Amino acid sequence: MELAGVTKRYGRVTAVDRVDLQIPKGEFFALLGPSGSGKTTLLRLLAGFELPDEGRVVIAGRDVAQVPPYHRPVNMVFQAYALFPHLSVARNVAFGLEMERVGKSEIQARVAEALAQVELSGFEDRKPDQLSGGQRQRVAIARAIVKRPELLLLDEPLAALDRRLREKTRAELRALQQRLGLTFVMVTHDQDEALALATRIAVLDRGRIVQVGTPAELYERPASRFVAEFLGDCNLLEAAIVEPGVAALPGGARLHFAGDAAPGSRVTLAIRPEKIAIGADGRNTAVGTIEAVEYLGDISHLQVRLPDGTALEVTRVNGAGPPLVAGDRLMLTIPLEAITVLPA
Amino acid sequence: MSANWGLRLAVLLPALWLVLFVAWPLLIVAEISFSEVVSAIPPYLPVFGWSESGPSVSGNVENYRLLASDALYTASLLTSLRIAAVATALTLLIGLPIAHGIARAEPRFRGALLLLVILPFWTSFLIRVYAWIGILKNEGLLNELLLALGLIDQPLTILTTEWAIHLGIVYAYLPFMVLPLYVAIERIDPALREAAADLGARGTATFFRITLPLARPGIAAGCLLVFIPAMGEFVIPDLLGGPNTLMIGKTLWVEFFANRDWPVAAALAVVLLVLVLVGIAALDRAQRRAGEGLA
Amino acid sequence: MRRGNSLFGVTVLTAGFAFLYLPIVLLVIGSFNAGRQVNVWAGWSARWYGEALRNEQLVASIWVSLQVALAAATLATVVGTIGAFVLTRLPRFRGRALFRIGFLTPLVLPEVILGLALLLLFVRLDLDRGIGTVILAHATFGAAFVAVVVSSRLASFDPALEEAAMDLGATPMRAFLRVTLPVIAPAVLAGWLLAFTLSLDDLVIASFASGPGATTLPMRIYSQVRLGVSPEINAISTMMIAAVTVAVIGASLAAKRRR
Numbered sequence: 001m002e003l004a005g006v007t008k009r010y011g012r013v014t015a016v017d018r019v020d021l022q023i024p025k026g027e028f029f030a031l032l033g034p035s036g037s038g039k040t041t042l043l044r045l046l047a048g049f050e051l052p053d054e055g056r057v058v059i060a061g062r063d064v065a066q067v068p069p070y071h072r073p074v075n076m077v078f079q080a081y082a083l084f085p086h087l088s089v090a091r092n093v094a095f096g097l098e099m100e101r102v103g104k105s106e107i108q109a110r111v112a113e114a115l116a117q118v119e120l121s122g123f124e125d126r127k128p129d130q131l132s133g134g135q136r137q138r139v140a141i142a143r144a145i146v147k148r149p150e151l152l153l154l155d156e157p158l159a160a161l162d163r164r165l166r167e168k169t170r171a172e173l174r175a176l177q178q179r180l181g182l183t184f185v186m187v188t189h190d191q192d193e194a195l196a197l198a199t200r201i202a203v204l205d206r207g208r209i210v211q212v213g214t215p216a217e218l219y220e221r222p223a224s225r226f227v228a229e230f231l232g233d234c235n236l237l238e239a240a241i242v243e244p245g246v247a248a249l250p251g252g253a254r255l256h257f258a259g260d261a262a263p264g265s266r267v268t269l270a271i272r273p274e275k276i277a278i279g280a281d282g283r284n285t286a287v288g289t290i291e292a293v294e295y296l297g298d299i300s301h302l303q304v305r306l307p308d309g310t311a312l313e314v315t316r317v318n319g320a321g322p323p324l325v326a327g328d329r330l331m332l333t334i335p336l337e338a339i340t341v342l343p344a
Numbered sequence: 345m346s347a348n349w350g351l352r353l354a355v356l357l358p359a360l361w362l363v364l365f366v367a368w369p370l371l372i373v374a375e376i377s378f379s380e381v382v383s384a385i386p387p388y389l390p391v392f393g394w395s396e397s398g399p400s401v402s403g404n405v406e407n408y409r410l411l412a413s414d415a416l417y418t419a420s421l422l423t424s425l426r427i428a429a430v431a432t433a434l435t436l437l438i439g440l441p442i443a444h445g446i447a448r449a450e451p452r453f454r455g456a457l458l459l460l461v462i463l464p465f466w467t468s469f470l471i472r473v474y475a476w477i478g479i480l481k482n483e484g485l486l487n488e489l490l491l492a493l494g495l496i497d498q499p500l501t502i503l504t505t506e507w508a509i510h511l512g513i514v515y516a517y518l519p520f521m522v523l524p525l526y527v528a529i530e531r532i533d534p535a536l537r538e539a540a541a542d543l544g545a546r547g548t549a550t551f552f553r554i555t556l557p558l559a560r561p562g563i564a565a566g567c568l569l570v571f572i573p574a575m576g577e578f579v580i581p582d583l584l585g586g587p588n589t590l591m592i593g594k595t596l597w598v599e600f601f602a603n604r605d606w607p608v609a610a611a612l613a614v615v616l617l618v619l620v621l622v623g624i625a626a627l628d629r630a631q632r633r634a635g636e637g638l639a
Numbered sequence: 640m641r642r643g644n645s646l647f648g649v650t651v652l653t654a655g656f657a658f659l660y661l662p663i664v665l666l667v668i669g670s671f672n673a674g675r676q677v678n679v680w681a682g683w684s685a686r687w688y689g690e691a692l693r694n695e696q697l698v699a700s701i702w703v704s705l706q707v708a709l710a711a712a713t714l715a716t717v718v719g720t721i722g723a724f725v726l727t728r729l730p731r732f733r734g735r736a737l738f739r740i741g742f743l744t745p746l747v748l749p750e751v752i753l754g755l756a757l758l759l760l761f762v763r764l765d766l767d768r769g770i771g772t773v774i775l776a777h778a779t780f781g782a783a784f785v786a787v788v789v790s791s792r793l794a795s796f797d798p799a800l801e802e803a804a805m806d807l808g809a810t811p812m813r814a815f816l817r818v819t820l821p822v823i824a825p826a827v828l829a830g831w832l833l834a835f836t837l838s839l840d841d842l843v844i845a846s847f848a849s850g851p852g853a854t855t856l857p858m859r860i861y862s863q864v865r866l867g868v869s870p871e872i873n874a875i876s877t878m879m880i881a882a883v884t885v886a887v888i889g890a891s892l893a894a895k896r897r898r
Binding site for chain 3: 351355363368372386442460462463469470475479547568575576583609
């Protein structure tokens with residue numbers, strides 16, 4: 001699957017702006033972004049519900065940019081599932097094969113196989129309104145995979161499920177993708193979902209792809225403030241490079257970091273709160289005062305003020321030691337490798 | 345999309361239908377209202393015709409002048425307005441507690457109660473009006489009952505009065521009033537009533553200060569659904585009203601069928617249409633002003 | 640807060656329903672009166688039912704009405720359903736507002752105006768007045784009702800269903816036939832039923848649009864009712880009420896079972 005220079009405009013608004021993207025076969029790919037970032041439009045361009053104004057959409061070696069949805073080797077799991085309410089589960093799953101005029105006995109066999117893959121054997125004669133939310137989603141998946149598409153598109157696949165079910169479904173979805181070996185492309189606005197499911201993620205902002213990488217790459221080495229903020233919590237500190245490997249904060253404190261940035265340039269330092277160590281353990285150490293504690297059971301979020309006025313968010317694993325309260329003083333260490341230098 | 349011609353056909357078919365069976369007939373009515381009545385088939389002189397010297401126009405406003413000057417027509421116009429207004433108000437007064445009662449009933453009864461309201465609507469309008477003749481006439485069931493109870497000593501004349509027409513309209517159009525009222529009242533969040541009660545409002549205060557203002561769209565819809573057909577009503581004044589009660593719909597009918605004066609009938613239709621449109625606009629405006637008053 | 644009705648509420652509902660049903664009940668009872676005098680009870684009898692069914696004019700008018708209603712409702716359903724689609728699914732085209740007004744007009748037009756207007760049209764077109772013109776007239780207002788019923792269903796129809804069908808390989812036409820139409824079928828059927836009942840019920844428009852040899856049941860009943868209350872009319876009315884009651888209750892039970 002390959003997108004090259006794909007652009008889609010609605011009147012004066014450019015929803016998708018010159019997007020290039022390659023997704024190899026067998027990947028579980030996530031399009032991640034806030035609402036209005038163009039991720040849904042991108043998915044609909046892949047499905048064929050929208051046709052691009054410019055660019056190529058190549059699926060299985062064929063440019064399908066102007067091909068209508070019913071002639072594309074692509075199937076979609078809709079956000080609210082869009083199960084046909086007047087058809088039984090089996091007829092819903094058979095629908096796509098009937099459109100291809102597949103023989104009756106083959107339809108039966110393939111429907112049974114698809115339902116078995118989503119563990120819904122025995123539900124053939126139910127109507128969609130007789131199913132739970134999770135079951136409906138599995139019917140929607142079965143209905144799409146039974147067509148053996150080159151690409152399976154999932155539009156916010158977990159959004160309609162409640163929280164408990166969402167975590168269980170995550171694991172099932174991932175297992176299913178590995179078992180089938182199909183290419184999945186998922187749209188989501190939920191960073192946890194993308195991190196947990198995807199083998200690779202593209203982060204979108206205002207119609208453009210700002211970074212593509214594995215979940216770990218994106219989390220550990222965000223390429224911009226936008227990515228750092230959008231994926232997980234992050235301390236973002238304005239700083240100036242004073243000498244190689246040393247940055248000065250506005251309050252005066254100096255931080256050592258690994259990596260090269262030209263002295264004199266202004267930068268943003270991204271520091272994940274869970275990477276800040278408590279205790280003296282290396283070069284970047286300081287004593288801070290706790291201003292607020294948010295206790296979450298397994299962990300606590302601490303708001304810490306350094307002597308030079310810099311505010312930091314620190315994540316602490318609870319368990320060892322007495323509970324911390326506001327007003328406590330705390331020795332902190334920021335490991336060199338925990339600091340990512342981003343353009344200001 | 346590839347089915348473009350199909351789409352075009354889909355728009356064209358109903359569009360042609362509307363032009364042929366809705367727009368054109370109304371234009372013909374307007375045209376004939378300006379024509380002259382003659383003894384011929386059809387009994388009017390076409391407004392637009394061809395003479396030897398080319399196209400000719402022969403219309404005039406005589407029919408409208410007649411409507412304005414003849415007491416028969418002005419009286420039937422005013423009577424129609426009065427009866428439609430009074431009957432609509434009566435229907436609202438009766439429909440409101442019924443709709444409120446259904447909306448407040450336990451959910452499992454609501455469907456059945458609604459069905460009971462709708463069911464008469466499916467039975468013949470004509471028959472429902474006709475049923476009242478046997479009840480209201482001088483030797484009818486109502487008079488017999490009142491006589492037997494000793495409440496009156498000679499039969500009341502109800503049939504052939506305006507009261508019989510009001511009764512007929514209320515009876516025939518009550519479902520049209522109750523349904524939109526019910527929908528509007530049922531939609532009101534019960535928490536609002538609870539909030540009013542919490543703030544010290546009694547049941548009646550809650551009804552008048554919370555339920556009624558919020559049900560306003562339903563009230564407007566219900567009044568329109570009763571007022572419009574009541575204005576042009578023919579069957580009810582004809583069967584329940586006396587020969588002296590002239591409503592515009594009945595006058596139009598008589599002009600057309602008995603007097604064969606098609607041009608005057610057409611002019612009456614135009615006037616009725618204008619009155620209906622004025623009624624709709626007035627109610628719409630009152631509604632909007634009330635809405636602004638709230639805000 | 641307390642749900643359910645106060646004593647006042649129950650009283651109002653009881654009185655309201657008594658008002659709605661008492662005239663009908665009295666009419667039904669009256670139809671079984673053996674005597675001709677409507678206000679004098681002369682014992683139970685089904686005599687007037689026999690008389691009504693032997694009245695050839697009355698029976699002939701029933702057939703006319705059924706033919707008209709069947710044809711008009713079907714025509715109205717085709718036009719109204721297509722119209723509803725144009726109204727709800729093609730949001731942007733020139734003249735859409737006019738289109739909407741056109742479909743709503745027959746709903747707010749007093750019957751006498753619509754009847755007169757259509758008659759004048761038929762005269763202008765030189766159509767012979769008869770069953771055909773009554774069918775066209777009834778289809779005109781029936782289509783408006785069907786358009787309203789079907790477009791309100793289409794408004795809540797999830798367009799993702801059509802997209803899903805196309806995603807699974809259905810062309811737009813097949814998506815419509817295999818998914819959209821079956822899903823909105825109950826609304827289309829309800830629209831047809833409404834158009835059918837309205838046609839059966841209509842006196843005013845039929846009187847204008849009809850000609851010799853095409854007397855509908857309401858026209859026949861009306862011409863007899865003008866002469867006063869008759870037990871024969873009570874009998875035929877009771878039969879119509881029974882038929883409608885059975886049909887409506889049956890339909891609502893069927894709708895309940897589908898859920």
